[in-house]
Amino acid sequence: MLSKLYKPAGRAELLATHQAIIPFIHRTPVLTCQSIDDLLGAQYFFKCENFQKIGAFKMRGGASAALRLSESERAKGLATHSSGNHAQAVASSARAMGVPAYIVMPVDAPKVKVAAVRGYGAEITFCPNTPEDRQAELDKVVDRTEAAFIHPFDDYGVIAGQATAAMELIEQVDVKLDAIMCPVGGGGLLAGTALASHYFSPQTRVIAGEPEQVDDAYRSFHSGQVERNIDNRTVADGLRTTLSNRTLGIIREHVDDIWLVSEAEIVEAMRIIWERMKIIIEPSCAVPLAAAFKHKEALSGQRIGIILTGGNVDVNKLPF
Amino acid sequence: MLSKLYKPAGRAELLATHQAIIPFIHRTPVLTCQSIDDLLGAQYFFKCENFQKIGAFKMRGGASAALRLSESERAKGLATHSSGNHAQAVASSARAMGVPAYIVMPVDAPKVKVAAVRGYGAEITFCPNTPEDRQAELDKVVDRTEAAFIHPFDDYGVIAGQATAAMELIEQVDVKLDAIMCPVGGGGLLAGTALASHYFSPQTRVIAGEPEQVDDAYRSFHSGQVERNIDNRTVADGLRTTLSNRTLGIIREHVDDIWLVSEAEIVEAMRIIWERMKIIIEPSCAVPLAAAFKHKEALSGQRIGIILTGGNVDVNKLPF
Numbered sequence: 242m243l244s245k246l247y248k249p250a251g252r253a254e255l256l257a258t259h260q261a262i263i264p265f266i267h268r269t270p271v272l273t274c275q276s277i278d279d280l281l282g283a284q285y286f287f288k289c290e291n292f293q294k295i296g297a298f299k300m301r302g303g304a305s306a307a308l309r310l311s312e313s314e315r316a317k318g319l320a321t322h323s324s325g326n327h328a329q330a331v332a333s334s335a336r337a338m339g340v341p342a343y344i345v346m347p348v349d350a351p352k353v354k355v356a357a358v359r360g361y362g363a364e365i366t367f368c369p370n371t372p373e374d375r376q377a378e379l380d381k382v383v384d385r386t387e388a389a390f391i392h393p394f395d396d397y398g399v400i401a402g403q404a405t406a407a408m409e410l411i412e413q414v415d416v417k418l419d420a421i422m423c424p425v426g427g428g429g430l431l432a433g434t435a436l437a438s439h440y441f442s443p444q445t446r447v448i449a450g451e452p453e454q455v456d457d458a459y460r461s462f463h464s465g466q467v468e469r470n471i472d473n474r475t476v477a478d479g480l481r482t483t484l485s486n487r488t489l490g491i492i493r494e495h496v497d498d499i500w501l502v503s504e505a506e507i508v509e510a511m512r513i514i515w516e517r518m519k520i521i522i523e524p525s526c527a528v529p530l531a532a533a534f535k536h537k538e539a540l541s542g543q544r545i546g547i548i549l550t551g552g553n554v555d556v557n558k559l560p561f
Numbered sequence: 562m563l564s565k566l567y568k569p570a571g572r573a574e575l576l577a578t579h580q581a582i583i584p585f586i587h588r589t590p591v592l593t594c595q596s597i598d599d600l601l602g603a604q605y606f607f608k609c610e611n612f613q614k615i616g617a618f619k620m621r622g623g624a625s626a627a628l629r630l631s632e633s634e635r636a637k638g639l640a641t642h643s644s645g646n647h648a649q650a651v652a653s654s655a656r657a658m659g660v661p662a663y664i665v666m667p668v669d670a671p672k673v674k675v676a677a678v679r680g681y682g683a684e685i686t687f688c689p690n691t692p693e694d695r696q697a698e699l700d701k702v703v704d705r706t707e708a709a710f711i712h713p714f715d716d717y718g719v720i721a722g723q724a725t726a727a728m729e730l731i732e733q734v735d736v737k738l739d740a741i742m743c744p745v746g747g748g749g750l751l752a753g754t755a756l757a758s759h760y761f762s763p764q765t766r767v768i769a770g771e772p773e774q775v776d777d778a779y780r781s782f783h784s785g786q787v788e789r790n791i792d793n794r795t796v797a798d799g800l801r802t803t804l805s806n807r808t809l810g811i812i813r814e815h816v817d818d819i820w821l822v823s824e825a826e827i828v829e830a831m832r833i834i835w836e837r838m839k840i841i842i843e844p845s846c847a848v849p850l851a852a853a854f855k856h857k858e859a860l861s862g863q864r865i866g867i868i869l870t871g872g873n874v875d876v877n878k879l880p881f
Contacts, residue, residue: 270590272612291839292592512876519611519841519872552839556832561876 243309246397249491252440258305258401259408265304265337269293271413276517281537284544288410291522291552295329298406298550303330305402306391315340318388322375324350326551327393332361343388345378394429395485404433410546411442418445419543422529425449425458426480428488435495446497450532453501457483462499476504476560479525500532507531508560523554563629566717569811572760578625578721579728585624585657589613591733596837601857604864608730611842611872615649618726618870622749623650625722626711635660638708642695644670646871647713652681663708665698714749715805724753730866731762738765739863742849745769745778746800748808755815766817770852773821777803782819796824796880799845820852827851828880843874
């Protein structure tokens with residue numbers, strides 16, 4: 242059994258986390274693409290978490306957090322509020338572990354996402370789409386069921402789970418990576434990636450991509466405190482959240498840089514991955530490649546790993 | 562050097578073909594998908610030729626045919642008429658072999674396909690979009706350049722190249738396959754797949770999927786002569802061609818069955834592959850999975866290989 246974490250996972254804890262979640266995740270493939278390498282004049286390795294169970298890396302963090310509960314805690318079920326991939330990760334983890342899941346979703350959540358969560362057998366409660374309403378509804382659910390709340394990113398157990406994507410990438414690529422890139426929203430994946438690099442490939446820099454429209458992580462990274470977004474309109478709908486003190490602490494310590502990209506750059510990078518790699522990724526997932534295009538010269542001739550975070554997109558509502 | 566073929570390739574010739582084309586192709590991965598297995602109650606192995614160079618299996622046949630020319634023949638260049646994946650395969654093979662390519666394309670060919678062929682450095686000649694005009698224009702090009710015409714399927718060298726997709730699939734899957742499925746248009750891939758199965762996995766049945774709208778191969782398979790289509794309107798635009806005597810001969814000898822599917826069934830299977838597997842395939846490519854859904858009971862509990870033929874689709878013009 243994994244232990245509860247009150248500080249960022251160390252090397253041994255990360256290895257134990259990976260071992261523990263193996264039954265709940267896919268070891269996703271790392272793909273390369275000659276034509277993208279030619280466009281960028283560098284060598285890219287894409288860790289395909291769009292092929293992960295539930296279609297996104299979030300499965301790793303969900304399973305990692307759920308496995309840190311005691312058996313009696315877990316038996317009461319897992320709860321969260323989310324309209325996105327984290328909801329599916331929690332619902333799917335609960336089903337795999339044979340315990341109930343309680344998911345609070347906004348009334349206007351996309352039908353396809355509601356159906357996916359329901360498909361994993363979760364009980365769904367709908368609420369108005371404001372942070373306050375979500376939290377209030379979740380509190381009611383937790384009061385009633387005594388289920389354990391699994392936060393999408395503000396949790397060292399979740400962060401340790403997300404770290405395993407970069408750990409696998411480092412293992413799967415038989416060259417030394419000069420940098421690993423991923424997107425940043427709440428910072429769970431970025432913090433985990435930074436820990437993985439720190440312990441398992443310390444010469445590898447970690448660089449995040451973030452939409453200009455929601456540049457809170459960029460500003461937080463430079464100011465040292467959690468900054469908010471005034472607006473959150475971006476095509477990269479998975480990256481609208483702000484950091485927490487936990488994720489910011491790890492990011493400030495171990496991340497090398499955060500690069501901003503425009504909406505048009507995100508959509509163009511998404512199209513390039515669709516057309517050149519023939520794989521389906523969601524807009525949030527294209528952000529690091531967009532950043533790589535923008536900083537082509539800085540990365541020229543290098544070996545870069547990119548974590549492709551997810552592929553859950555409504556194919557009837559594409560941004561191009 | 563590979564020799565010219567005046568009859569279907571045997572076992573040794575297929576192995577030699579695979580060795581010879583290795584520098585020109587990717588060994589594409591074989592993916593599995595738990596949720597499709599659950600839907601179908603069987604175990605599926607998808608050979609991802611959508612990840613092949615130029616985005617389709619056609620690269621195999623193009624390289625195989627080009628390598629069968631003498632050095633002096635090849636030096637004069639490769640020619641073909643096509644608006645689809647075969648044009649890119651010939652253009653890309655020519656570039657890789659350092660010889661010119663001459664491609665005849667209809668004036669109304671999609672711009673993206675014209676740009677792709679031009680991107681490989683081929684000389685393009687446009688003509689009206691009728692079979693007669695294409696052939697007449699190609700004859701003029703060949704007269705002028707003395708380039709070698711590479712037919713998209715009516716050529717034992719091309720068929721031997723297409724066989725290598727199934728050869729790799731048989732090698733990559735560590736279980737015995739009960740059946741291998743692929744689509745049928747001109748029959749090059751189906752004939753090659755049937756030869757591969759015959760020589761390297763003789764207990765494996767070979768079953769093709771074909772659109773009802775262009776059911777010429779189905780009718781030819783049963784009548785024993787090359788049948789025509791009255792209409793060729795199908796979303797599976799790669800499958801509009803009819804068989805040739807060469808492909809029909811091999812198909813009649815070694816293929817077990819051809820199953821027809823409706824347009825709606827093709828689009829639904831395409832959507833399932835996009836949504837569940839997170840990979841991009843073109844409509845023609847979805848036809849065998851559509852046939853597998855239609856004949857779910859017949860395949861229940863079996864191990865089935867499916868050749869996913871290509872991923873070249875205009876993401877702005879999707880059928881769903």
